[in-house]
Amino acid sequence: MNWITNYVRPKINSLFSRREVPENLWTKCPECGTMLFHRELSDNLNVCTSCDHHMAITPRERFKALFDNGKFLEVRVPDVAADPLHFRDQKKYPERLKAAQKASGEKDAMLVAEGEIGRTPIVAIGQDFSFMGGSMGMYVGNAIIAAAQRAVALNRPLVLFAAAGGARMQEGILSLMQMPRSTVAVQMLKEAGLPYVVVLTHPTTGGVTASYAMLGDVQIAEPGALICFAGPRVIEQTIREKLPEGFQRAEYLLDHGMLDRVTHRKALKDELVTILRMLCGLPPAVAGDLPAPDASTVAPVVTPAPVVEPEVVPVVVAAAAAAAVAPEPAPVEVPVEPEPVVVPEPVPVPEPQPEPAPQPPVEMPIDLPESMPEDAPTEIPDETATAEK
Numbered sequence: 057m058n059w060i061t062n063y064v065r066p067k068i069n070s071l072f073s074r075r076e077v078p079e080n081l082w083t084k085c086p087e088c089g090t091m092l093f094h095r096e097l098s099d100n101l102n103v104c105t106s107c108d109h110h111m112a113i114t115p116r117e118r119f120k121a122l123f124d125n126g127k128f129l130e131v132r133v134p135d136v137a138a139d140p141l142h143f144r145d146q147k148k149y150p151e152r153l154k155a156a157q158k159a160s161g162e163k164d165a166m167l168v169a170e171g172e173i174g175r176t177p178i179v180a181i182g183q184d185f186s187f188m189g190g191s192m193g194m195y196v197g198n199a200i201i202a203a204a205q206r207a208v209a210l211n212r213p214l215v216l217f218a219a220a221g222g223a224r225m226q227e228g229i230l231s232l233m234q235m236p237r238s239t240v241a242v243q244m245l246k247e248a249g250l251p252y253v254v255v256l257t258h259p260t261t262g263g264v265t266a267s268y269a270m271l272g273d274v275q276i277a278e279p280g281a282l283i284c285f286a287g288p289r290v291i292e293q294t295i296r297e298k299l300p301e302g303f304q305r306a307e308y309l310l311d312h313g314m315l316d317r318v319t320h321r322k323a324l325k326d327e328l329v330t331i332l333r334m335l336c337g338l339p340p341a342v343a344g345d346l347p348a349p350d351a352s353t354v355a356p357v358v359t360p361a362p363v364v365e366p367e368v369v370p371v372v373v374a375a376a377a378a379a380a381v382a383p384e385p386a387p388v389e390v391p392v393e394p395e396p397v398v399v400p401e402p403v404p405v406p407e408p409q410p411e412p413a414p415q416p417p418v419e420m421p422i423d424l425p426e427s428m429p430e431d432a433p434t435e436i437p438d439e440t441a442t443a444e445k
């Protein structure tokens with residue numbers, strides 16, 4: 057009995073208590089102290105619902121909200137030499153790296169993706185502050201180069217979401233080398249005439265602000281983000297003066313001409329779409345351009361829609377096709393007689409006319425899946441080859 061009560065039971069209890077349910081379900085807002093339920097918080101893109109404080113968000117979560125229908129393709133980033141300096145502080149560098157990989161499920165502090173936002177094809181790159189402080193190491197440099205190369209190859213704009221504590225100390229001079237490397241990558245975009253938009257999130261500091269994070273054609277920041285090279289505490293200790301209120305925060309930098317925009321996270325997608333379409337010379341985004349409602353609103357109005365719709369429906373996403381088919385049975389029952397004989401012929405003519413408007417945007421999603429799998433395998437080996445040189 058003793059062995060069971062003293063050893064086995066605590067072991068079982070510890071296995072279950074490791075889940076730490078309360079901590080995962082509720083998050084305390086660091087600004088106003090409100091307890092926020094995890095689902096409510098993630099629905100609101102990790103922005104506090106009571107005070108609008110912008111909390112950290114992982115690149116993957118951000119991309120899911122940013123890209124149309126949450127769909128994006130990851131761009132492969134070439135591998136880097138592991139721990140070339142054999143660095144060790146309290147822990148070995150590979151140990152720290154492994155712990156961060158396990159906690160985040162990501163390879164390193166950068167995620168590169170391609171996809172469409174508001175039907176505007178882009179390449180996006182997001183920095184993960186939860187991964188070793190988003191620190192800029194060799195992998196981050198490689199990710200920026202891979203993203204820039206991909207953007208140039210696809211002739212798409214690049215959007216970068218920065219969040220970093222600076223350079224990765226464990227990689228020493230090799231991390232500092234990523235400043236010129238990433239600057240060259242940004243230059244590559246500029247030479248190709250492609251827009252480069254930077255979104256600065258809380259916090260973006262150190263070597264990152266001394267390189268790629270400050271080279272955007274348009275510089276946007278999230279509200280309240282700390283953006284600086286040396287932090288306010290260091291400056292205060294050095295100059296021994298009290299710094300002004302809100303020093304180095306996004307709003308302060310906007311007032312002092314360091315930024316173009318300070319944009320709420322929920323308004324960011326629309327703003328990026330507008331800016332990128334303007335910079336790429338594309339027509340303005342179609343507002344409320346959902347393919348499914350078009351198909352379903354047409355279907356109930358005209359009964360013989362089944363005859364014409366097959367032309368349109370295959371173009372629309374599978375879900376839209378299902379939605380278009382669903383409403384049909386109801387209208388069919390009401391006007392039973394005129395349906396097969398008279399109506400099919402005259403009605404199809406007016407019908408395609410209202411629909412051409414949604415059609416051109418509808419075609420775009422098809423380009424995406426078609427082109428990307430073709431390009432992806434051919435391009436990625438190139439990136440690896442060039443980056444390794």
Ligand SMILES: [Zn+2]
Nearest residue numbers: 085088104107
């Ligand atoms: Zn709050």
